[in-house]
Structures are given as C-alpha cells and as structure tokens.
C-alpha cells in the first residue's frame with residue numbers, strides 16, 4: 001500500500017555507520033529551510049514504548065534473545081511507530097524522515113538472522129497495516145567502512161553492530177536485493193561519497209516528489 005495522504009514518507013536505510021542519521025539531518029534542514037514541516041524519527045524507537053523496546057533489543061545484558069523474539073520486538077516497535085507517529089504526521093501533510101524502517105528488519109532478521117526475508121516482510125506489513133515509504137534512500141556501505149566509522153573515538157557497539165563482518169555482508173546484499181526489486185522506490189548511493197555530495201543527490205531525488213499532488217505518488 002502507498003500513502004494516500006498529503007505527506008511524504010522517506011526512509012533512510014543501510015548498514016551500521018552508513019551515514020543514515022547524517023543524511024536524514026541534512027535533508028531535514030534543506031527541507032525545513034524551504035518552509036516544509038519535517039518530522040525526523042528513528043527505529044527502533046520513535047514512541048515511548050518503542051524506545052523501551054529499543055533498549056531491550058539493542059542493549060547488551062538481556063541474555064540471549066532468540067531470532068524470532070528479536071524480529072517480533074522490532075515489529076512491535078514499528079507497529080507503534082507507524083500508527084502513533086508516522087501516519088498521523090503524513091495525514092497532517094508533513095514530510096516524515098525515518099532512520100530505518102521495514103527494510104532493516106528484512107535485512108537484519110530476515111537475511112542476517114536467517115529467518116527468511118518473506119516471513120519478516122509479512123509480519124512487518126501486518127504490523128504497519130501496509131504503510132510503505134514513498135522513497136527509500138539506501139546508503140550502501142562496505143561493512144568494514146561502517147565498522148571503522150561507528151567505532152571511531154572508541155564508541156561502544158550495540159548488540160547488532162557487534163555481530164561479525166560476515167553478518168553485515170549478508171545484510172548489505174539483502175538491502176541491495178530489496179532495492180533491485182523495486183528500483184522506482186529507491187535511491188541507492190555509495191556511502192563512501194562525501195557528505196555534501198550525498199546530500200545533494202538525495203535532495204535532487206526528493207524535489208520532484210514534493211511537487212506531486214496528493215494521490216499521484218500512489
């Protein structure tokens with residue numbers, strides 16, 4: 001399902017350290033400077049219950065979390081996020097920028113944890129009542145570059161970030177497969193480009209979407 005509402009829904013996806021948060025911030029300020037109302041949000045999280053679920057699933061110290069449980073926690077957080085935050089903002093006509101969405105679950109739990117990409121997609125489509133981004137910006141990062149970036153300055157890695165490079169390589173392949181499946185809904189960019197260059201490419205792709213009237217993006 002697509003967004004039959006006046007807002008615009010954009011997801012930033014990619015491996016850990018790809019530059020998602022950096023580019024979401026860049027796009028938010030570019031759009032805000034044009035007078036648009038922008039809601040920046042993230043997953044897991046984005047709601048009070050979602051932030052609690054985020055710390056359950058990402059923090060170390062909760063013992064072993066089996067793969068199905070992990071997938072369902074992410075889906076539960078996303079259900080709250082879609083219904084309480086994203087849909088209402090789209091209905092108000094806002095631009096919603098989310099740092100991660102369904103594709104992250106398909107890649108991390110479906111491919112990374114080997115639960116199967118179709119199964120994970122299905123539970124998430126159910127959880128969100130089919131709410132899909134108008135555009136997904138996929139920042140394609142080499143797992144080694146991602147790890148170097150996120151551990152710069154000795155930052156600690158969370159439960160998923162600290163998985164082996166081979167896990168992150170499977171995730172990268174899964175993201176690229178999702179984009180190849182529906183190229184008209186994706187902008188895939190090499191994450192190693194300079195921040196400003198990426199920001200410009202993203203803005204160029206988003207601009208025409210802002211001009212489209214309600215319903216035409218469906």
Ligand SMILES: Nc1ncnc2c1ncn2[C@@H]1O[C@H](COP(=O)(O)OP(=O)(O)OP(=O)(O)O)[C@@H](O)[C@H]1O
Nearest residue numbers: 015016017018019020021022149150191193194195
């Ligand atoms: N294009 C870029 N070139 C070089 N460094 C970058 C680039 N984009 C972001 N960085 C740096 O890499 C680090 C990770 O960036 P950022 O936090 O935006 O990634 P992320 O995808 O949101 O990561 P995470 O998955 O951990 O949330 C930051 O220190 C950021 O300044």
Ligand SMILES: [Mg+2]
Nearest residue numbers: 020021022099
């Ligand atoms: Mg981030």
